[in-house]
Amino acid sequence: MAVEARNLAVDLLVSVGGGSASDSAKGIAILLAEGGALAEHCDVFTPPDRLVHRDLRRPKVPLIAVPTTASGAEMTPGCGATTPDGIKLKFWDHKLAARVVLLDPEATADVPLAITISTSMNGFAHCVEGLYSLGKNPVTDALALQAVRLFAGAVPRLVADPADRAARGKIQAAAALGGMVISNARTALHHTLCHALGGRFRVGHGDANAVMLPHAMRFNLDVTAPEQAQIAWAMGVADQSDETAAARAADAVAGFAKRIGAPGRLRDLGVPRDQLPAAAEDVLHDRGLYFNPKPITSAKLILAVYEAAW
Ligand SMILES: [Fe+2]
Incomplete structure (x- = not known):
């Protein structure tokens, strides 16, 4: 998706859905701005108390989010991605948080109740x-x-x-x-x-x-x-x-x-x-x-x- 977004020279991302939708949009924004592979941009924690935060300084394409679940993920500067071997990579950049979040109860009406509960x-x-x-x-x-x-x-x-x-x-x-x-x-x-x-x-x-x-x-x-x-x-x-x-x-x-x-x-x-x-x-x-x-x-x-x- 990031390659396609780059080819189209997108200047705005819109996510409709839950945390996976807004996290995907944030991941695309990271790749568009910073280049390389996602794994080069994640935070690294070494126990017991050493946290290396990657400074993602380049401006990010703005995100408009329409959440349909109750995670609140679109509000945050963070996102996650899972590697093929099952490790969750975490990213953090205040420029990733959605610029506009549209809260409309109607947008959640067709979501299965089990999803809303979880x-x-x-x-x-x-x-x-x-x-x-x-x-x-x-x-x-x-x-x-x-x-x-x-x-x-x-x-x-x-x-x-x-x-x-x-x-x-x-x-x-x-x-x-x-x-x-x-x-x-x-x-x-x-x-x-x-x-x-x-x-x-x-x-x-x-x-x-x-x-x-x-x-x-x-x-x-x-x-x-x-x-x-x-x-x-x-x-x-x-x-x-x-x-x-x-x-x-x-x-x-x-x-x-x-x-x-x-x-x-x-x-x-x-x-x-x-x-x-x-x-x-x-x-x-x-x-x-x-x-x-x-x-x-x-x-x-x-x-x-x-x-x-x-
Ligand atoms: Fe969470």
């Missing part, structure tokens, strides 16, 4: 991780908490009545807020776990998000209790104490996923248990670990999280 779990996870990522700040906290409230209220409403246009609009707004969150706060352990599952086993990003999110929260709980209490309260957990609300946050997220019909175990997604150690090794080289509030220096720790989710 991508909602992706957008929701962006907010949860944004609340405890090392890149967080008070502005992203406000955006993330509002998006958590919107997702928690609107997705069950849409599942009960897929014709509910107001619920669709709220989910779109929540997804856009979540995109703003990760554009600034970034994502952490949870998304690294999902990237490896997607790259190695072709598990859909949203389905992986749904399964792994409570487990990543439990792993990070001892250093993120105040943030997890905020998440629990935003989801309607009626518990006054910080400590007990925080302890209930991951269960609240797992319950939310179950209620809307999202998957709950890796085995149900066809992930082979005996290959989890290899996925855990992949995770060690994902740049998201750089932003995790708890340092992760061994694949053993990651494997334990995968095992709990299997």
